[in-house]
Amino acid sequence: MTLLAIKDLIVRYGEIEAVHGLTLDVDEGQVVTLLGSNGAGKSTTLRAISGLIAPAAGDILFDGKSIAAHSPEAVVRMGISHVPEGRRVFPGLSVRENIMLGASNRSGGAGVLGREADEMFELFPDIRPFRDALGWTLSGGQQQMVAVARGLMAKPRLLLLDEPSLGLAPVIVQAVFRIISEIRRRGTTVLLVEQNARMGLSVADYGYVLESGRLALGGKPDELWGNEAIRAAYLGGGQAAARV
DSSP, X not given: OEEEEEEEEEEEETTEEEEEEEEEEEETTOEEEEEOOTTXXXXXXXXXXXXXXXXXXXXXXXXXXXXXXXXXXXXXXXXXXXXXXXXXXXXXXXHHHHHHGGGTTSOOOHHHHHHHHHHHHHHOGGGGGGTTSBGGGSOHHHHHHHHHHHXXXXXXXXXXXXXXXXXXXXXXXXXXXXXXXXXXXXXXXXXXEOSOHHHHHHTOSEEEEEETTXXXXXXXXXXXXXXXXXXXXXXXXXXXXXXX
16 A cells, blocks of 8 residues: 655755656655665655645645645654654753653553663664663664654654764665664555665665656666666666676
């Protein structure tokens, strides 16, 4: 079943058209990866979905209902959580307090939400020892895990992840993508923006490649990797990439 449908989406920043007539679908229970270079329109697409920027034209349907004119708060209440690029951990709050902020859209007693926060430390064991530490004291990879855990506290049906591997050491990138696979296993649909094509496709059910704000192509991960011309043009390599 299609959970998210983007139809002929156009997004502008002033006179600059960042997304040009984009159409794509995300099926429920899948991880779908958006690939492309800087400026391809990937992050702008996520911002339009989450209500941070209003589309100039086109439509965004979530569970069959248009959300193109909704506020970010309304989008969160409908079941979409956006983890933006850059982590944005609140430095003056503890790790646990940062994670609890993700449930601000939900009703529920402190006891229930506290237990759910504890569940996040089970999902993210690397940050469990730092639950009472201030957010700014954590490494970049640990802060990324806090940001994803905070997004999950909203209990979303759809999780938007923007460049979760950016600036992280390879071993931490592996850990973050293992968590993305586990999130999918637990039933949350994920729309992932990622420049690291190899990692982005390793967890994906389907991939789309954007180029200059337009959809260049889409396909299953093995289809995208299996075409050498596509790898060379969009995914960062030919024969060498195929062996990774």
